[in-house]
Amino acid sequence: MATEALLPCLLLSNSGRIVNVSVGLGKLQFVSNERVRLELNEVGVLSVDKLDEIVNEYLKDVKEEKLDDKGWPTHTSAYTISKAAVNAYVRIVAKSYPTLFINCVCPGFVKTDMTCNNGLFTVEVGAKGPVMLALLPDGGPSGLFFERMEASTF
Numbered sequence: 001m002a003t004e005a006l007l008p009c010l011l012l013s014n015s016g017r018i019v020n021v022s023v024g025l026g027k028l029q030f031v032s033n034e035r036v037r038l039e040l041n042e043v044g045v046l047s048v049d050k051l052d053e054i055v056n057e058y059l060k061d062v063k064e065e066k067l068d069d070k071g072w073p074t075h076t077s078a079y080t081i082s083k084a085a086v087n088a089y090v091r092i093v094a095k096s097y098p099t100l101f102i103n104c105v106c107p108g109f110v111k112t113d114m115t116c117n118n119g120l121f122t123v124e125v126g127a128k129g130p131v132m133l134a135l136l137p138d139g140g141p142s143g144l145f146f147e148r149m150e151a152s153t154f
Contacts, residue, residue, distance in 0.1 A: 003018060003089075003093060007097065010097075010100055011097070011099070011100070015138065016097075016099065016100040016101070017100065017101045017102075017133070017134050017135075017136060018090075018093070018100060018101070018102040018103075019103060019104070019105060019130050019133040019134050020086050020087075020089075020090050020102075020103070020104040020105075021104070021105060021106075021107060021130060022083050022086050022087055022090075022104040022105065022106050022145065023079075023083050023106050024106045024147060025076060025079060025080050025083060026079075026080060026082070026083025026084045026085075026086060026087050026106075027084070027087070027145070027152075027153065027154060028040055028041055028084065028087075028153075028154050030073060030080050030084070031073065031080065031081070031084050032071055032072065032073045033070060033071040033072050033073075034071065035071075036054055036057075036058075036071075036072075039054060040054065040084060040087075040088045040154075041154065043091045043092075043095065043143075046088060046091065046092055047092060048089070048092055051085060051088050051089060051092065054085070055081070055085050058072060058081050062077070062078070086104060087104050087145055087154055088154075090102055090103060090104040090143065090145075091143050091154070094142045094143030095143060098142070100142065101133075101136050101140055101141070101142045102142050102143060103133045103136075103141065103142060103143065103144050103145070103146060104144075104145050104146070105129040105130050105133055105145070105146040105147075105148070106129075106145075106146070106147045106148065106152075107121070107126035107127065107128075107129050107130060107148060108120065108121045108125070108126055108129075108147070108148050109121060110122070110123060110125070110126035111123065112126075126148075128148065128149055129146055129147075129148045129149045132149055133146065
């Protein structure tokens with residue numbers, strides 16, 4: 001993973017920052033599998049191995065066509081679970097590397113190719129949150145989810 005490959009370089013810096021672009025759909029409220037939602041919210045015990053286990057369980061249930069039976073989201077399921085995993089990974093890495101500032105951000109519904117240019121915000125407006133997090137002053141927040149430029153819940 002790119003984050004793990006770059007960590008040694010970031011740790012040499014006195015101002016290491018990681019900003020992962022996410023989406024509100026990856027918030028835990030959209031993870032309908034209650035057990036998984038609770039496990040992803042237990043940041044004190046959540047680990048990369050546990051996160052891998054959850055994602056592999058999801059993939060197994062996709063292959064076996066058991067998403068509904070197992071309580072996974074069925075609408076935009078892969079997108080929701082992948083972004084929930086990114087959000088959880090941010091929390092794990094932030095906890096593991098307290099000298100770095102590691103956050104994730106939803107830039108909002110931005111006019112891009114991905115949204116067929118139907119978004120509400122220009123690219124310049126959408127970039128404000130990620131840029132703000134990349135330029136955080138020392139002592140800024142870490143391990144948080146931001147919606148545009150405001151801290152939010154996971």
